[in-house]
Amino acid sequence: MSGWTTANIPGQSGRTAVVTGANSGIGYVTARELARRGAAVVLACRSAARGRAAVVRLRAEVPGAEAEFLPLDLADLGSVREFAAAYGERRAALDLLVNNAGVMALPFGRTADGFETQFGVNHLGHFALTGLLLPRLRAAPAGARIVNVSSGFHVLGRIPSGPAGPAGTGGFGSADSAAGYRRWSAYGRSKTANLLFTHELARRFTAAGGRITAAAAHPGYASSNLHAGAAALEGRTLTSRLAALGDAVLAQPTASGALPSLYAATAPGVGQDAFIGPRFGWRGAPAASWRAGWTLDDAAGEELWAASERLTGVSYAALPR
Template identity: 45%
Template sequence: MSKWTTADIPDQSRRVAVVTGANTGLGFETADALAAKGAHVVLAVRNLDKGKEAASRITAAHPSADVTLQELDLGSLESVRSAAAELRATHDRIDLLINNAGLMYPPKGTTGDGFELQFGTNHLGHFAFTGLLIDRLLPAPGSRVVTVSSIGHRLNAAIHFDDLNWERSYHRVAAYGQSKLANLLFTYELQRRLASHGTTVAVAAHPGGSDTDLMRHLPSGLQFAMPVLRPLFQSAEMGALPTLRAATDSGVLGAEYYGPDGPGGLRGYPKLVPSSDQSHDVELQHRLWTVSEELTGVAYPA
């Protein structure tokens, strides 16, 4: 299929979609498109005021949209557990879990639980959130967990098991690469564990080079060059298409990865794309999974 767009999203009526980081950028565009197709969309956001603004924008554009808010700070395991408990109390089933929220290239810092910001938020927060909601996804035929990775999973990326929190040294680009590689390792291992259930699949997507608020922590040299580089990037609306295709295209299979079809995967329409050889390392997937359960205290059901 060429030039897949939001027009190709099938009817999402009676489906429940939870989208993390849905108040802006890629998450907002994802939530907006799903709501436009009839899904009940939960905007899982850290800042409720910004979430309310996003919900108002969606309902203004689509008056019949069914949108609710859920407070969620992926950098706090307490918040993750609280949000998951509230969603479990209000939803017997979840059809789509879109793990979209994230940080890119922030200054060195830690989450409230002491994890490096990017690894703790981009990977561990979503790992725990998914694990706490997985039994709401399993009863829903055709349900999906879509985790947003990045072409950055190839950039100086490795899982530094000897220093996951970058306490000895910190390189913001490499730390981002670690977190995005972790997103893929998680997706592929999750799919392996879900395969026997036959109802839920785990897939991944990346937005290419999208001009969003995620760029706010770019190193100074790149910020200086952005006026020249910006034409290489695409809009958040285009950047959300791989996630939307991974979430709704009937032909999607577990452990697939979707991204833009243009040169270097920076821009274009969504298609099935390859990820790094390292992301398919089964031993690495197993090891990261075990460490993630230990660090978060969230054990997935057998």
């Protein structure tokens, strides 16, 4: 992995990639660089205006790129189902699914389906999307990859197991109301959920003997509108400005933050349940990343899986435990 850059991305001609949250930041760079190497990319974005603008920008930066926008609002399971159906009408197979979109440290809120927003968007939306696209992933002729983008901040939120865990939105959902809600703990739990989902996906793919690889990545401390945006939503102007200053002074560029996702999606030899991040934790070339032990807990992974199927109504019938 030493010194790995976008120049090391293998050719992607003939492959199709879906990147969620691809209208800006790390998601946009991920889609652009996959397109640069020949992949057909689908930019899955909530905002139609920003999604279409991103496609125009990408085609200008990568002449001849095959790129399109499809609407996807991960905070609305109806939208997730519509996206999967629309994709299925266009293409028979899917080679790369990069579950990149996310929200960070938001004030308490609920998704269209009543889930705490961070857990609903960061985990449940992607869980449902992956399950609905599974037939397309299984149809990839050379084997598919799924990359779930987590965060080093997963250490802030361990998901309870047992009676306190999978029941309803409490425990796994991280909050049933604004009372007692802690935005950073909720964010950490949603990022732990990304890693537990990857762990359980990888375990099931291994047991099934298929050719789909489930991996995870995190960008380290990369310049992103997530940091300042969360504070701005709460009207915390000073915090927003400090976050923006931190991004400018300390963070690695967005393009560098996308490297772990690109490595996990394309590099040869990426194994099941790999977790890729910057070499030095917060910056640097892609490398195997440390993760909290609880993200490798089989029992917690199975509980999260069962709760996620129940909450989303999306069953992975073709991928039994």
